[in-house]
Amino acid sequence: MNLLEYPDLEVLIMQIRNASGFDFSGYARPSLLRRASRYLTKNKLTLPQLISHLEPESDIVFDLMQEMTVNYSEMFRDPDFFIGVKSEVFTYLESYPGLRFWVAGCASGEEAFSLAILLKECGYLDRSLIYATDLNNKVLTAAREGVFTLSNVRTFSENYLLAHGQNSLSDYYHVSYNKAVISREIRKNIVFSLHDLTGDGVFNEFQFISCRNVMIYFTLELRQRVFRLLYESLSMLGFLCLGKRETLRYSGIEQNFRVVDTVLNIYQKIK
The missing domain is CATH 3.40.50.150 (Vaccinia Virus protein VP39)
Known part of the structure; x- marks a missing residue:
């Protein structure tokens, strides 16, 4: 179950962009929503708590970016x-x-x-x-x-x-x-x-x-x-x-x- 709604996600995307310069705005929303919700659950955070920690160059910004990018593969996949x-x-x-x-x-x-x-x-x-x-x-x-x-x-x-x-x-x-x-x-x-x-x-x-x-x-x-x-x-x-x-x-x-x-x-x- 997603902890975020799509309007919340847009706020989060803007905050990440302001803190890191990286822009997730061109990424498909369903995948981002699932991953951002999973990050909140894993770290036991609310959205306001997360946003309060999104300072430029902070560890949590880059940790969140790692979570929101897709990293699954296999050798000789397909x-x-x-x-x-x-x-x-x-x-x-x-x-x-x-x-x-x-x-x-x-x-x-x-x-x-x-x-x-x-x-x-x-x-x-x-x-x-x-x-x-x-x-x-x-x-x-x-x-x-x-x-x-x-x-x-x-x-x-x-x-x-x-x-x-x-x-x-x-x-x-x-x-x-x-x-x-x-x-x-x-x-x-x-x-x-x-x-x-x-x-x-x-x-x-x-x-x-x-x-x-x-x-x-x-x-x-x-x-x-x-x-x-x-x-x-x-x-x-x-x-x-x-x-x-x-x-x-x-x-x-x-x-x-x-x-x-x-x-x-x-x-x-x-x-």
Whole structure:
């Protein structure tokens, strides 16, 4: 049950913006409402109490922002996507002397690690650099460590096999203190850094951008702004990958792409 009503949420969004400069106004309201209510419940706060603590640069501002951003993922999530990337994208990129990949909204690094493993098995990892970004510093810290529970890794291993992995996922991690730690070889070509898709600009040019299951939390206006950023970050003939519930329709840039796969939502920039 939500503790907040939508008018309360608008007040909270304004207070967060005033205290931190981060603007949640373009995010879909139902998800924000659930997460803000959960934060109040978890911390045993009322809305007035929370607002009274939202001072610029305060710990509680950033703690609330971490709670209100979406951080769930799995390694090799949607295994057919990775099969499609290998067959329809990597074969096109194999002639490039150097490759730059961007995993936007990387959460705890699951997709970045999956991509690195796929590149390793295809022989491209040594000439690839993966930028993995998120606006949530807490999950980025976890991503840099590359540590997962063994129960999560069992799910990851099932996904890996369904994605036609060439080996065993256990070849890419070691177990320490009942945790799985992603190997140094897989992590070394990944750069994890803070980046806000809704407010920050272009920071490099990429042959491949994965921004999966991120747009569904944005309003149409914000999606269009983010799509423009992704378009400007792609090299000509670069590939853009979206989640299965997402689409380039109404993005304002759909005419600049050809559809590589309508089911997996893989697109290639053509102009």
